[in-house]
Amino acid sequence: MRKKWRWLLLALTGIFFLMFGPPLVSQARNVIEATGNDVNSAVIKDSKGKIMAHDAQLPEDQEYTVNYNWRIPDNLKIKAGDTMAFQVPENVRIPHDEAFPMKGTTVGTIGTFFIAAGAHTGLVTFNQAYQTRPRNRKGFVQLDAFGTVPSHPGNLAPILLEKSAEWADEANPRRINWTIRVLPNNNQLVDPTFVDTLSPNQTYVNGSAVLRDETGNIIPVNTSVNGKQLTFNATGSFTSELALTYQTKTNEPTGDATFENNVTYTDKNGNKGSATATISRPVTEPDVPENPGISEPTDPDEDEEPGVTEPEKPGTTEPEKPGVTEPEKPGTTEPEKPGVTEP
Template sequence: MIHGLKVKQQSSFKRGLLLGIVTIFILMLSQAFSPSNQVGAASLGADQVTGLSTNDAQENNAPVTPDMSQKWYAGPIHTLTYQFKIPDNVKVNDGDTATVTLPAGAVFRNPQQFSLKSSNTNEDVGKFTADAKANTGQITFSNAAYWAKYDSNRGGQIQFDVTGTQNFVPSYPQDTYLAKNGWGKNESARPNGTLSQVTWQVLVNPNNHQLKNISVSDNLGNTTAQSIMNDSFKVTENDSGQTMPAKDYTLTPSASGFKLTWNGTLDKAINIMSTTKVSDDNAYSQYGSELDLPNTATINATDISKSATGTPVTTSNTKTVKLSMGNGTAHGDEPGSFKTNIAVQKNWKGVPDGVKTPDVNVKLFADGTDTGKSVTLNAANSYQSSFNGLDKFAKDGHAIQYTAQEAKVPDGYTTDPGGNPLVAPDSNGKITLTNVYQAPITTTITVQKKWENVPDGVATPAVTIKLYADGVDTGKTVTLNNENSYQAKFANLNKFSANGQPIKYTAKEASVPSGYVTDPGGNPNVAPDSNGTITFTNKYQSCYDRYTYVRVVKDWQNVPFWKCTPNVHVTLYRNGTPYRIASLNDFNCYQTTFMYLPKYDDQGNQYKYTVAENKVPRGYKTTTPGQQQPVNNTVRLVNVYQHHSHCSWWFDFNWEFNF
């Protein structure tokens, strides 16, 4: 037994030694083939791979500036594109990396992991990766043989979704009873970077109404790609985040969502959280293609916030979560391959000093057919750009004839030669597009002032005239006064609009001078006569013409001889707005006159005056209620005494005469 034990120990020792040797060998192999130990692998700097810095991002073909990205809210999606280039003298090895930096304030919304495909051979030539909430990502290059073979005009494009970092505090209109939201769950990332779960939120009663008879249903769309996870439900109070007691509600899951009924009255906002599983057999889960996952929540309830009977409430809200991985392409030309570049430039003729030349979009054509490629020429690129990596020959072997054309000739310019033709490259492979400045056709409007009935010795005032184009204030004004004999001009006015239509100019006084009225009245917009002259006429008004009066008389009817009529107060209204007040009493015989009332406003419109009794005295009723218009400058307000019963009459009589 002892011998047998010894043999067993020796056998165990040999097996352990062999296992140790195998383990060390495997470790050596793994280190030998680890990417970090690939021969020549390095981090390529910004001078070796250009176009990946924070200032190189574009959204919708427009540069993203820090002023823009730093205002982005957390949550909403922004799709960014980077165009990178690799100079011809840079060697690319397997495992070389390049860093992509997002604009200030932007972070990756979800993890990113996608391949870079060569556009000419469809080979994998790299991979892009980034972590959620990071502000940098990394390209790891592969297939060094491709980059070595196609080592001219190398570059590529990557595109992915990001979001902002600014906190967003939602606010809801008072008639909002339900809101829906959803987002990919970053913690559920698969090995290929796609997400396997989506979190859904239903916000119920965000404005803290008092609701009863509450029924909330949630229905998934695209159920072939997502399914509810029955163990994921959680109902919480929105403000505190505390879990709501299960006795407060009944929640019933289904294959397409769930239904929740609330027990009793709900007077606070609650969240219903759930998670769906994204199936593994769709194009997104396997390849990162875009996947749309819609979800619709509906609430039926009774709002008893304002009445016991309440108001029925029914509303729905749909949220679609878009899941996608980014995408990337790369390209390069083989030395001596049949590729060509076409340079384009803009030439301006006859442009006056101080006139800013506009941006121009140039389209590329191949054998007369639009290629869909375009470049923008502007002051930033000195009106020069190029179309690179173009095939010299078609598939049938004929040489492709490239031409270019402006997408739209800028307003105020013509092409040379005219007609915006397709232009071919010169012997140096450059296309020059020429625009000739066209001085706009202009017109002049003369304005003058005429005065009527102005007494000798009265100095006429200065008047400001405003110019309108097609009824819109141009912001242009002139002042008419004694120094310019009440004449001035609006000069160098465009005769036609951008769409070629004649512009209709009119003018009006900024305000009508005090003591004058316009002819015609109301200070209208006045059009030029056949000679291009607009004449404004102001008529002088005497004091009598400028002012009016309103007399107010109180009539008492059926008042007993022993009854003392009370004081009353009346209000004068101008255009429906209280203007003056007065008291009618025994001392003024229940009459008054509002004097020196202006007849016209500063636009020459006549004021409308009315009078109303502030409060009808007790024991009387009025036959002239509300605001009364003057008749021959007089308003009569009538109060009729209301007779009381015999006892009341005797009481009033004794009271009046102290019996």
């Protein structure tokens, strides 16, 4: 009898704690086992339903949707308060906060979805719906979005492309420094690409390419070489002037030659341009030494030619005329006066 009362007392105590005791707290977790909710699974569509790539340059004034087909593995425990994250691609922008009841395909509301304006991660917080439904847990999510590439008026001037060349060492013209400048004219330069074609008499110097913005900051650039065609690629969006510099070496160290480069520019915002530059190396005339023993004659007006002594012309020297010499006039010599000699 005493045992029955003991068991009854324990049962009543347990019921009391269940009814009036503090609630059991379990820590919520993120359901990382779910599929179809990561960034690679997101499907971007334009207003006509066309699927857009994740690296596409989407204008900021165009509307898109981001779509997910998600699924949670069977028999995975899902408790109220657990979460599931949805990743948004970087080339789209969520324009405003978005919150809505989250639904599955085989059951009603399973939680709430929220994503903040401009964020790239949305979050579902589950309710108790999946605690008793261990199978066939899946559904769809669609988010409204816009592109990220700034639009600009159609009356902007096109970009300008300039190209120049100079010898790295004027005294030893064997390497050429090439410079390409892109003037955007307020256009957005998105992922710029330069394709340069070298004339056959020169070769690209590996590792010499450097891309800078107008403040001198270096922008990473990838270079590929296919024969005489060089391709330089950069990633990013730029509105300031860009300057690409690189070096080539001449295939012949000396001699008269002209070196030419043709470049075309494109980017993912539709900007285009082309430019050409040339540089020439003239033939340097060698110094010719004088032949020994050969003296160049001087100007006859300045010096007499060697061995050519001009003879006197006959009759050029006037002979003395007889009697021309004037005789002394008598009396011109004053005689000594007698007695004038001083003692």
